[in-house]
Amino acid sequence: MTQELVNVTIDGVPVSVPKGTPIIEAAKQAGVLVPHYCYHPSLPAPAVCRMCLVEVEKAPKLMPACVTTVAEGQVVHCNSATAKKARESVLEFLLINHPLDCPICDQAGECELQDYVFQEGRASTRYADYAKRYNPVEDFGPDVLYVANRCILCTRCVRFMEDVADAAVLNVSERGDRAFIGIDPAQRLDHPWAGNVVDLCPVGSLISKDFLHKARAWDLDKSASVCPGCTQGCNIMIDTRDEVVVRLRPRANLEVNRHFMCDVGRMDYRWMNRGDRIEAPLVREAGSPRLLAVDWDRALARLAELVKGTTGKVVLLASGRSSLEALAWVRRLVAAQSITAAIKVPIGEAAVLPGVPNLALRRERVPNLDGAKLVGYTTEWQGALDATRSSALTILLDAALEEKEVKQLGGGPLVVLSTVHEDWYDSAKLVLPLTSMAEEHGTYINRDQRVQRFTQAKAAPGMARAAWWIAAEALALNGTRGTPSSAAEAFAALGAWIPSLGGLTYADLGLTGRIIEPTPAGSRE
Amino acid sequence: MTAGTAGVGAGEGGGVEAHHDAPHVPIFAGKVKERLDALFPKYPTKQACLLPALWMAQEARGWISPGALTEVAAVLGLTPAYVRGVVTFYTMYHTHPVGRHFIQVCTTSPCHLCGSDDVLTALLRETGCGELGATSADGRFTVIEVECLGACGFPTPILIGDDFIESVTPERISGILQGYK
Amino acid sequence: MGFPHPSHPKETPVLSKYFGDAAARSFRGWVERGGYEGLKKALGMTPEAVVEEMKASGLRGRGGAGFPTGLKWSFMPKDDGKPHYLVCNADESEPGTFKDREIMRWTPHALIEGCAVGCHAIGAECCYIYIRGEFTEPWHVMSAAVEEAYAHNALGENVFGSGKRIEVVLHRGAGAYICGEETALMNSLEGKRGNPRIKPPFPAQAGLFALPTTINNVETLAAVPHILTRGAAWYKGLCLGNPKSTGTKLISVCGHVMRPGNYEITLGTPMKELIFDMCGGMRPGRTLKAVIPGGSSVPLMTPEEVDQCATDYEGIVACGSMLGSGGMIVMDDSTDIVYEIYRLAKFYAHESCAQCTQCREGTAWTTKILARILSGQGKSSDLDLLLDLSENMTGKTICVLSDSCAAPIVSGIQKFRADFEAYLSRATAPVLALA
Numbered sequence A: 001m002t003q004e005l006v007n008v009t010i011d012g013v014p015v016s017v018p019k020g021t022p023i024i025e026a027a028k029q030a031g032v033l034v035p036h037y038c039y040h041p042s043l044p045a046p047a048v049c050r051m052c053l054v055e056v057e058k059a060p061k062l063m064p065a066c067v068t069t070v071a072e073g074q075v076v077h078c079n080s081a082t083a084k085k086a087r088e089s090v091l092e093f094l095l096i097n098h099p100l101d102c103p104i105c106d107q108a109g110e111c112e113l114q115d116y117v118f119q120e121g122r123a124s125t126r127y128a129d130y131a132k133r134y135n136p137v138e139d140f141g142p143d144v145l146y147v148a149n150r151c152i153l154c155t156r157c158v159r160f161m162e163d164v165a166d167a168a169v170l171n172v173s174e175r176g177d178r179a180f181i182g183i184d185p186a187q188r189l190d191h192p193w194a195g196n197v198v199d200l201c202p203v204g205s206l207i208s209k210d211f212l213h214k215a216r217a218w219d220l221d222k223s224a225s226v227c228p229g230c231t232q233g234c235n236i237m238i239d240t241r242d243e244v245v246v247r248l249r250p251r252a253n254l255e256v257n258r259h260f261m262c263d264v265g266r267m268d269y270r271w272m273n274r275g276d277r278i279e280a281p282l283v284r285e286a287g288s289p290r291l292l293a294v295d296w297d298r299a300l301a302r303l304a305e306l307v308k309g310t311t312g313k314v315v316l317l318a319s320g321r322s323s324l325e326a327l328a329w330v331r332r333l334v335a336a337q338s339i340t341a342a343i344k345v346p347i348g349e350a351a352v353l354p355g356v357p358n359l360a361l362r363r364e365r366v367p368n369l370d371g372a373k374l375v376g377y378t379t380e381w382q383g384a385l386d387a388t389r390s391s392a393l394t395i396l397l398d399a400a401l402e403e404k405e406v407k408q409l410g411g412g413p414l415v416v417l418s419t420v421h422e423d424w425y426d427s428a429k430l431v432l433p434l435t436s437m438a439e440e441h442g443t444y445i446n447r448d449q450r451v452q453r454f455t456q457a458k459a460a461p462g463m464a465r466a467a468w469w470i471a472a473e474a475l476a477l478n479g480t481r482g483t484p485s486s487a488a489e490a491f492a493a494l495g496a497w498i499p500s501l502g503g504l505t506y507a508d509l510g511l512t513g514r515i516i517e518p519t520p521a522g523s524r525e
Numbered sequence B: 001m002t003a004g005t006a007g008v009g010a011g012e013g014g015g016v017e018a019h020h021d022a023p024h025v026p027i028f029a030g031k032v033k034e035r036l037d038a039l040f041p042k043y044p045t046k047q048a049c050l051l052p053a054l055w056m057a058q059e060a061r062g063w064i065s066p067g068a069l070t071e072v073a074a075v076l077g078l079t080p081a082y083v084r085g086v087v088t089f090y091t092m093y094h095t096h097p098v099g100r101h102f103i104q105v106c107t108t109s110p111c112h113l114c115g116s117d118d119v120l121t122a123l124l125r126e127t128g129c130g131e132l133g134a135t136s137a138d139g140r141f142t143v144i145e146v147e148c149l150g151a152c153g154f155p156t157p158i159l160i161g162d163d164f165i166e167s168v169t170p171e172r173i174s175g176i177l178q179g180y181k
Numbered sequence C: 001m002g003f004p005h006p007s008h009p010k011e012t013p014v015l016s017k018y019f020g021d022a023a024a025r026s027f028r029g030w031v032e033r034g035g036y037e038g039l040k041k042a043l044g045m046t047p048e049a050v051v052e053e054m055k056a057s058g059l060r061g062r063g064g065a066g067f068p069t070g071l072k073w074s075f076m077p078k079d080d081g082k083p084h085y086l087v088c089n090a091d092e093s094e095p096g097t098f099k100d101r102e103i104m105r106w107t108p109h110a111l112i113e114g115c116a117v118g119c120h121a122i123g124a125e126c127c128y129i130y131i132r133g134e135f136t137e138p139w140h141v142m143s144a145a146v147e148e149a150y151a152h153n154a155l156g157e158n159v160f161g162s163g164k165r166i167e168v169v170l171h172r173g174a175g176a177y178i179c180g181e182e183t184a185l186m187n188s189l190e191g192k193r194g195n196p197r198i199k200p201p202f203p204a205q206a207g208l209f210a211l212p213t214t215i216n217n218v219e220t221l222a223a224v225p226h227i228l229t230r231g232a233a234w235y236k237g238l239c240l241g242n243p244k245s246t247g248t249k250l251i252s253v254c255g256h257v258m259r260p261g262n263y264e265i266t267l268g269t270p271m272k273e274l275i276f277d278m279c280g281g282m283r284p285g286r287t288l289k290a291v292i293p294g295g296s297s298v299p300l301m302t303p304e305e306v307d308q309c310a311t312d313y314e315g316i317v318a319c320g321s322m323l324g325s326g327g328m329i330v331m332d333d334s335t336d337i338v339y340e341i342y343r344l345a346k347f348y349a350h351e352s353c354a355q356c357t358q359c360r361e362g363t364a365w366t367t368k369i370l371a372r373i374l375s376g377q378g379k380s381s382d383l384d385l386l387l388d389l390s391e392n393m394t395g396k397t398i399c400v401l402s403d404s405c406a407a408p409i410v411s412g413i414q415k416f417r418a419d420f421e422a423y424l425s426r427a428t429a430p431v432l433a434l435a
């Protein structure tokens, strides 16, 4: 589809943008960020904060860049003296009732008020003689507190709930400078997508109880990732402090999740911080009653030997949270034998976000269902469990089994690749320490066949390694040449035996992924 | 189709619902429901009847109680939070119980020029309310100060309930109040 | 007629001719006084011809902005297949303005007739009249009149047998000055908070219920039938000043004059004639200090400016203010200008819808500064601060409520600086206790 382009000049930079583009978006293309509060690319624009006023030549007054669309030949000055004075005054007006409690505010360091005031606000206040507006902190919902005093009434939260979540639980109450964000006593902010209001809030007015006073923003390390919660594959940021995951936040991907993620995904990160990790490879030597910690050389040699010596059926019981690289390379490790490979797919209730097409918390609560299918895993979990009774080797890849499932396992040799230890693993021949998805680079394929990268967010404990590495090293010991030494190589190599990934590299995927044409299962091998 | 009727004083009146925890007796039943139903065809959306419905609720209960608010929301397919946002925007909806006779006194500049402050002081004294927004001990009156009532040529205008009274002076007040028991 | 006072010879009673005449309220009474002839005439004309007639008359919006009515009507799309709406703005809340109330309570049929003509002209079948919640008496009068109009086929499925359907629905506001702003009014009518909308889209493209809408003030619409019956040329001929200001205008005069009330003047009438002849001038022993001529949202005028001012759109602008809604607040030398300006700022702070930062915070802050000055605690820098804040509040928001708060402050400081300085120097005793 060809779109009519409009030529405009913004702060001296000529740009061509599609007709109908608001100046604020056109400015981004000219490398100019117009300061703003109420505008958000995933919400309807109300033009209420009046922060984005810019000078448009020939217009009688300053125009709000968020709702003024470009016109042919338009010349815009975002940083003229009048525009800057207008912004400075908006900042001043916003600050007169703002508590300046930055030292105890969770938003400090990532606060758009703090940032813009620092950038171009007045050095001192002219409001010193008057009391500031005071309202109590409100408990809005399971994870959200409203610190009214910090609110700048940008109404992003209200618009998100009304227009995107289609659940008008928040309102603007009262008017004039008495206005505040209200909730009805009969309602709670407990919509499955409600947590997004915390991210949307440009200041520290809506804050997460879960994150409350946990860390200062500037102490956080942020890593691009993909939510492992369901087949939607929302792009996220994993924020860590000293190798501890302290929160998950949505990362913009206009094609997948726009700027949002659901609360189920958001809150499910504590497992990433489990302390009871397997830190060294464990091997049961012939005749030994117990598993003993060994180094990787010993463990890999044992694994290579085991795989090589297995002639019968092999069963792979994997987690749908395992990366494409892990699933593919572990399967390749045993490629010579007859294989039953399955992932376990927990099912939950779906929760759509009505305002964004094709965005929902999905029933299938694994991130890599389509990736698993692509590399030869089924979802016939029970069948795979049954198959262990006649298998020559069973490999457990990061799959937590329930007690009743453990009882269904056959008595054949067992290899476990896992992050945490379970008592019953004592019966395994090998227990290998695995990194979690937060500790490795990898890819998932979401329900729309989008291959998406996640990056390492924290250090792996002890000797834990990625599954693809373990498999590749064992393959090398058994004579395979050219095995990968990085996740990027592990991914790039997949194309050799999975045609639809042919030629794709991490660089191609970038951080927002790429949609592939899946090769129908069966045409693969 | 006849004139809109979600108007002034067309309700059956009714007592003041003063307790938050009292079980909510539906407002939109019988005649009141008929009146609301008659309004729907006059507008392309149900939501357009929100202000009229709130007026009916206030006529019936004397204020917009939480129960009334929730009922209005349900009747129009809105959320209580949404309705609350609207209710608190408009100064004429009471979000608390008020005296039987709710008195609004204009004190904006035009009336101020002509002595509205004295009228207000006299009203606070003679109703026994004492201060703005307070209800007199006998539950008869609540007096508030309001912005321009649009009758600046007749200072000072006041509203007692739905009765708009022009040219009120401190001297006239006791006489006027006698009409409101 | 300058109701409640008898008509002054210098008035031109057209709209006000029957103010105080209770018999004019009934359908029959109105017809006997020549009513509904304008509507009948309009129904025999094409909508375009009616619009042309309005353009030719020079009628301009009486709600405040003074936009030419015929031109506004001509913006409505033609043959777009969508329902159109006419909205009558009867929210009259601008301090100092009380003319629409008089029109509704004495000549309700004039308004209904004007609404019906307007519907015909813009291709609408429905007109909503949004009446401010406090106007209980006008509501009752209008309700009765609308019912009668339906009964006599002046409204309904087949107006006067023309085959035209025209409905009028009364809608009651609930206490919010800002709902007089046209897009806020539309939101309010739709059952929302009365927040003004950003433009574009303009009402003629997407107004009430997102459909093409024309909105007019009560006085504007009430003048329409007279123009049709007596002709555009007659109306255009009513002009004593600038030719762009034609017809009669109700001026609501209040404050310190001997006879406050509504005075219907031919536009261009000297302001001093209005104040000193028609309204009887100041109270004995008093002299004029200031006038706010167009509702509280316009700049103050000094006696010198009043002296040479022609009361029409251009004439008042030339004398440093605006005609606005025609609500004229007259202040004599007993007036504490600083207090009145403070009281107006407080009004705007109370009425700000809270959307725009400058308005929400600025109206409240300026009110606080003014209160502090009145309490004897003002600082020498306060006037500059007020002027700077006013500049920051002007021309930057969705609607002009913010500008309206600034206008009296700026003009007050510019024209009556000594009054402010007397508080700052403690020459004037404090009148407010510091909160």
Ligand SMILES: Cc1cc2nc3c(=O)[nH]c(=O)nc-3n(C[C@H](O)[C@H](O)[C@H](O)COP(=O)(O)O)c2cc1C
Binding pocket: C060, C061, C062, C063, C064, C065, C066, C067, C089, C090, C091, C092, C093, C094, C177, C178, C179, C180, C181, C182, C183, C215, C216, C217, C218, C220, C221, C399, C400, C401
């Ligand atoms: C803050 C504000 C308040 C207003 N209040 C009123 C009002 O009470 N009545 C009115 O007719 N117009 C009011 N207006 C003007 C309307 O927006 C609009 O211009 C008018 O109704 C158009 O009708 P007209 O062209 O017939 O004048 C107000 C405007 C603003 C900005």
Ligand code: SF4
Binding pocket: A150, A151, A152, A153, A154, A155, A156, A157, A158, A181, A200, A201, A202, A203, A205, A206
């Ligand atoms: S709580 Fe935050 S998002 Fe909501 S209006 Fe206030 S500042 Fe904006």
Ligand code: SF4
Binding pocket: C178, C195, C196, C351, C352, C353, C354, C355, C356, C357, C359, C360, C397, C398, C399, C400, C401, C402, C403
């Ligand atoms: S200027 Fe004031 S009243 Fe007008 S839209 Fe903005 S906040 Fe509301």
Ligand code: FES
Binding pocket: B106, B107, B108, B109, B110, B111, B112, B147, B148, B149, B150, B151, B152, B153, B157, C095, C096, C097
């Ligand atoms: S100022 Fe009081 S009625 Fe207008």
